[in-house]
Amino acid sequence: MRFALGLFLIFLGFFVVLGYFSLGSLPNFIDNFSATWPLILVFIGISLLSGIKGLKWLKYVNALLILGYLFFLLLWPAPINFAYQSGAQDLLTKETLSENTVVELNIDSSICTVNIERLEGTIAGNSVGNVVYEISTGSEFYIHERDHDDTIQYNIGTEHSWPQRGKNRLNIKLLPGVLYRIILKGGVLKGGLDLSGIMVDSMTINAGVMDFDISLSDVYPISLKTEGGVGKFNVFLPQNAKAQVEINSGIKKITVRGYKETTGSAGEKIIGSISAKLKSFLEFDAGVLWLSFSD
Template structure:
């Protein structure tokens, strides 16, 4: 049994590193496990029976069944966020924060698919952004507070009892504010297309993270990604200066844009931008990063 689990974990790590699988396969795994968990009881029962004299042969059948079940959980199609799509939920500024310049977004969801981009049309006065979401269960709540001259929006599920508290979030933000974004969860898929947005900080922390992040233009920014398994891509637009530092036990880093390398540190310069720079730090046990 240890051999089966060891091989599965080893193959998953290799496939993720090589890009054969994406990190969001774990979203599928957990969703399927939530639906088909009684199979685990069957496998445990077979394992117990295999300890009876004369039934030792069952352990070999059980090993095959465990391997097949894990493959099933990984690849069986799953509706990750089956809840009804809720559209255009406004992020409203509190009345006492009408003149605030910095907006802090804190997303605290265990399993999340988060997309952030600039609003395509002007929003109403006092509206920082609009959020569409599909939950795995329940609803998503927004808590606002004013602290140290900034408004903090905390986005979180309305229950602590769902086995998988997940959601797909699509945030369209007004580009007249400075943003600091913090995303904390177990399994994350993060897509950030800054466009005209002023994003000075973007921090994510999770067990598993799959990301596609564009580097902001015309702003000093800090981007930090921490996960046990992390895979994704960075987009370096024209007129950007950025420094990428990677720390991992197993890593694969490929940067297409013009760059200089000093060990685990990559310096990327596109165009003639010299006034602003981005500091990017990515840490993980297994890490795969592509830059273009």
């Protein structure tokens, strides 16, 4: 075990320097570990057998197997996909939407790819969106609706036991002209959030590992807050918008390409044209943060 871990750390250092491993590899690492963790039992079994006289050589085989497994977790380019089930479901509402109605989406899944975009085409007249899902076999997808004053709330997610965690994907399509509030919670969340043409007044992302491409709305200002351990975000601003940005992170790398970066009258950091009328508020809280603004 010590031999395997020692070699692993040596090679990992070289791979990081050469650019083969980065924060963007962490979601795949956790995806594949959640799907293959029973192999740890195999390694423990071989380790126990290596203590028997005449089977000492097994500890070297075990070291090589552990080393190969660790590199597989880090460097395999995509999550392993086992059997999964898929379907689609409209977000149907019993209430008539008014100008003050807010549709709140609470999305909760331990390990999931979440994509949000504008819905093109027509759907049922009492629908406020559509969800297409792919989840691992044995899991259960759910949507629960609850109304409270001027808020229509949908709790969306998957229920599963740890051995059944695998490929989970939610593609959520939202209607223009409806005001949304979105909350994303989970262990490992990644995907693309294209809010172009969508009205979202606030969005919260809370996860251990977060990896998202975010295109901000060109029709409505958003208040976005992210909280987690490790975060990687690529943010895209429309031409008519600017963003006030607050960053709280222990280790961070910030890149701004194609946008102006200025300081407001109160000392706040502004990304985008200072004269743009559409102003969003972005707050990033993470222990390790990789953030880029690019056009």
